[in-house]
Amino acid sequence: MLFFIAGSLFYVWSRIQVIQLGYEISNALKEKRVLTEANKKLRLEIATLKSYSRIEKLAAEELRMAKPRPEQVIVIR
Amino acid sequence: MKKEPINWFKIRIIFLSCLLFFCFVLILGRMFQLQVLKKEQLYKLAAQQQHVQIPLVTKRGTVYDSKGNELAVSIEVDSVYADPRKVVDVNRTANELASILQIDRKELKQRLNSHRAFEWVQRKISSKEAGQIKTLQLPGISFLKENRRFYPDSQLAANLIGFVGLDSKGLEGIEFQYDALLNGENRVWATARDALGREIAMGKVPFDKEDHYRNIVLTIDKPIQHITETELDRGVEKWGAKGGMAIAMDPMTGKILAMVSYPTFNPNQFIQYRSKSWRNGTVSDVFEPGSLFKVFLAAAALEERVVRPSDSFFCENGSYTVYDRTIHDTSKYGWLTFQQIIKFSSNIGASKVGEKMGRERLYRYISAFGFGEKTGINLPGEGKGILRHPRYWPPIALDTISFGQGISVTGIQLVTALSAIANGGFLMKPHVVEKIMNEKGGVVQSFQPETIRKVVSGETAKKVTMLLKATTEKGGTGEGAVPAGYEVAGKTGTAQKVDSLWGGYSENRYISGFMGFAPADEPKIALLVIIDEPQGGHYGGVVAAPIFKAIMEKALPCLHVVPKGTMIVKNELDSAPREEAPGTQPLIDGIKVGKGAGTIVMPDLSGLSMRNALSRMEGRGLIIKVSGNGKVVEQAPRPGTVIERGDICYLKFRSPS
Numbered sequence: 237m238l239f240f241i242a243g244s245l246f247y248v249w250s251r252i253q254v255i256q257l258g259y260e261i262s263n264a265l266k267e268k269r270v271l272t273e274a275n276k277k278l279r280l281e282i283a284t285l286k287s288y289s290r291i292e293k294l295a296a297e298e299l300r301m302a303k304p305r306p307e308q309v310i311v312i313r
Numbered sequence: 314m315k316k317e318p319i320n321w322f323k324i325r326i327i328f329l330s331c332l333l334f335f336c337f338v339l340i341l342g343r344m345f346q347l348q349v350l351k352k353e354q355l356y357k358l359a360a361q362q363q364h365v366q367i368p369l370v371t372k373r374g375t376v377y378d379s380k381g382n383e384l385a386v387s388i389e390v391d392s393v394y395a396d397p398r399k400v401v402d403v404n405r406t407a408n409e410l411a412s413i414l415q416i417d418r419k420e421l422k423q424r425l426n427s428h429r430a431f432e433w434v435q436r437k438i439s440s441k442e443a444g445q446i447k448t449l450q451l452p453g454i455s456f457l458k459e460n461r462r463f464y465p466d467s468q469l470a471a472n473l474i475g476f477v478g479l480d481s482k483g484l485e486g487i488e489f490q491y492d493a494l495l496n497g498e499n500r501v502w503a504t505a506r507d508a509l510g511r512e513i514a515m516g517k518v519p520f521d522k523e524d525h526y527r528n529i530v531l532t533i534d535k536p537i538q539h540i541t542e543t544e545l546d547r548g549v550e551k552w553g554a555k556g557g558m559a560i561a562m563d564p565m566t567g568k569i570l571a572m573v574s575y576p577t578f579n580p581n582q583f584i585q586y587r588s589k590s591w592r593n594g595t596v597s598d599v600f601e602p603g604s605l606f607k608v609f610l611a612a613a614a615l616e617e618r619v620v621r622p623s624d625s626f627f628c629e630n631g632s633y634t635v636y637d638r639t640i641h642d643t644s645k646y647g648w649l650t651f652q653q654i655i656k657f658s659s660n661i662g663a664s665k666v667g668e669k670m671g672r673e674r675l676y677r678y679i680s681a682f683g684f685g686e687k688t689g690i691n692l693p694g695e696g697k698g699i700l701r702h703p704r705y706w707p708p709i710a711l712d713t714i715s716f717g718q719g720i721s722v723t724g725i726q727l728v729t730a731l732s733a734i735a736n737g738g739f740l741m742k743p744h745v746v747e748k749i750m751n752e753k754g755g756v757v758q759s760f761q762p763e764t765i766r767k768v769v770s771g772e773t774a775k776k777v778t779m780l781l782k783a784t785t786e787k788g789g790t791g792e793g794a795v796p797a798g799y800e801v802a803g804k805t806g807t808a809q810k811v812d813s814l815w816g817g818y819s820e821n822r823y824i825s826g827f828m829g830f831a832p833a834d835e836p837k838i839a840l841l842v843i844i845d846e847p848q849g850g851h852y853g854g855v856v857a858a859p860i861f862k863a864i865m866e867k868a869l870p871c872l873h874v875v876p877k878g879t880m881i882v883k884n885e886l887d888s889a890p891r892e893e894a895p896g897t898q899p900l901i902d903g904i905k906v907g908k909g910a911g912t913i914v915m916p917d918l919s920g921l922s923m924r925n926a927l928s929r930m931e932g933r934g935l936i937i938k939v940s941g942n943g944k945v946v947e948q949a950p951r952p953g954t955v956i957e958r959g960d961i962c963y964l965k966f967r968s969p970s
Contacts, residue, residue, distance in 0.1 A: 258505075259511060262511075273388070273389050276386065276388055277388055279383065279386070280383070280386050280388055280463055280465055283382065283383045283386065283466070284465040284466075286382075286465070287465055287467065287469070288466065288469070288535070288536070288539040289466070289467070289468075289469070289539070289543075292543075303867070306797055306876050306878065306879065307878070309870075309875070309879055309880075310879070310880045310881075310882055311879055311880065311881045311882070312881075312882050313881060313882070
């Protein structure tokens with residue numbers, strides 16, 4: 237009898253655990269989706285900031301850089 | 314008789330039993346009703362409450378360049394909608410929303426007063442705007458996630474990539490052509506929900522299933538695309554032209570490195586531009602190639618051995634009448650060799666070569682080079698040009714087609730055919746998509762270089778390259794197209810535009826072009842530049858050649874082709890451990906760089922005796938000039954400079970005493 241009660245209690249406990257874990261999994265999945273999306277947004281921001289026309293403008297106007305003349309180029313291998 | 318006493322107790326028991334039995338029957342009946350009769354209906358109801366199906370936003374694949382830079386990305390953004398029946402204070406709601414989103418207040422109010430259950434307020438708003446609206450907690454105003462397409466480089470390759478409409482549908486370019494692949498299916502995320510509405514993962518965990526949308530990797534090289542775009546824009550503006558185009562291709566593989574069409578637009582705000590700017594003129598616009606076409610006449614004539622480069626033709630002093638038409642040259646020429654005909658771009662000379670070829674043969678080569686049919690690049694709206702069968706050519710056509718009149722081509726056809734000259738006679742299928750990948754990064758389909766046919770022999774291709782090299786030499790029409798330190802093979806072209814109003818050729822509307830490849834002996838880029846209706850100058854050599862030069866000058870170093878005279882220095886730190894490996898020689902010692910290019914790096918000879926110095930310079934085809942005797946004290950070019958076969962090296966010796 238005691239054995240039976242212990243067994244059924246264990247069963248109930250395990251069911252509760254399963255449901256508890258179910259909550260956790262679904263929260264984790266939700267978080268994953270949010271983070272993936274955030275990551276994508278950040279990557280887009282990087283790509284936008286890396287845009288050549290923007291960098292070229294910054295280099296030429298703010299930093300006063302210019303394209304090197306051929307004789308100013310030394311290739312290092 | 315004795316009245317038997319009524320056994321109340323018994324009656325009570327019977328009554329209670331009946332009651333209990335009745336209740337039992339009732340419960341049983343109800344159970345039967347719920348479990349059996351209404352089973353289906355209730356199951357459904359329960360499923361509806363417990364299981365939620367969250368529709369996931371349709372994802373759309375990313376478009377990358379060949380180096381993995383993102384060119385088109387989809388991001389989830391919020392769209393605001395209203396349920397007008399639940400809106401409490403229409404005036405306040407409309408005011409708040411209109412001021413945050415900067416939309417028309419009156420019109421919004423009208424929509425909020427409607428009796429429908431769903432009204433868009435504004436679609437695809439920024440996260441800042443969404444945050445502001447969310448803090449207001451307006452009743453009846455809700456959000457939906459939608460995908461919005463972003464183009465981080467704005468107008469970079471816009472005409473090639475195209476754009477996406479409001480409903481995630483590709484409307485132009487790559488976005489249109491590969492729409493079905495880029496767009497994922499509409500997916501739902503099925504999950505269970507408890508009484509409080511929290512989500513529980515039950516049974517199978519809904520991990521993302523695979524294979525829903527595809528990413529597309531283009532062959533475009535972002536730096537080269539940017540260079541080509543900037544220089545073409547500059548050129549078009551400088552000449553006040555109506556438009557222009559440029560295509561850069563890897564002649565060996567048929568990969569498109571850059572594809573630019575002008576006018577262009579910003580795909581992030583495509584709606585603000587005229588639809589004319591959305592077109593990709595490089596594949597859709599047809600035009601008469603003019604003198605550019607002489608390249609293919611030369612290839613055909615040399616392949617058929619109709620002429621040799623040294624054969625002479627009389628160029629009629631600039632005016633040559635065939636049937637009812639007179640052909641003119643821009644300068645008057647007497648006798649010219651075939652090489653000079655190409656170099657000075659004589660129409661009369663070209664006509665006479667064409668006459669020697671004959672219609673059928675010329676036609677055979679023109680179509681073998683891919684004119685008159687689509688190249689199969691797989692972009693929307695590709696034109697095939699106009700090439701009629703020789704049966705329908707008017708008598709004059711043989712002469713005019715020889716110098717590029719009376720035939721219409723597209724830009725992509727020209728650069729593909731030119732690549733066949735550059736790569737030794739193989740017509741490659743141009744392609745702009747390198748591979749298609751699934752969302753996990755695995756390659757689904759990759760496009761390999763594809764040879765359509767062999768058009769001319771390698772020997773002929775080499776001869777034509779020689780002719781084209783002569784064109785860019787001093788005195789040739791393409792002189793202005795050569796960047797310092799490189800050898801270019803190319804051809805200019807100037808074509809009068811056909812006047813659509815009056816028929817015949819327009820007097821003041823031209824197309825100026827230049828096409829060529831570099832480095833001439835081991836081509837890395839085949840490039841076509843076309844300027845449509847330049848003002849104040851129209852010769853291809855004046856208008857298009859400098860643009861060609863500017864693009865090549867900056868694009869070739871991107872492919873690790875350095876100009877002659879560049880110093881190459883060994884990186885001591887980097888190569889120190891490498892030297893231990895057997896078989897690696899230090900670069901500075903004059904070993905070849907690149908494969909078979911004939912590029913040699915000038916060795917450091919200082920302090921060597923004459924015999925040692927000369928033995929190290931021997932066998933490289935260099936012309937060595939020596940002065941003095943003893944040990945080397947001075948040398949030109951400096952050590953580490955790229956030199957070529959046939960270059961002159963000066964060595965100065967002095968005795969140590």
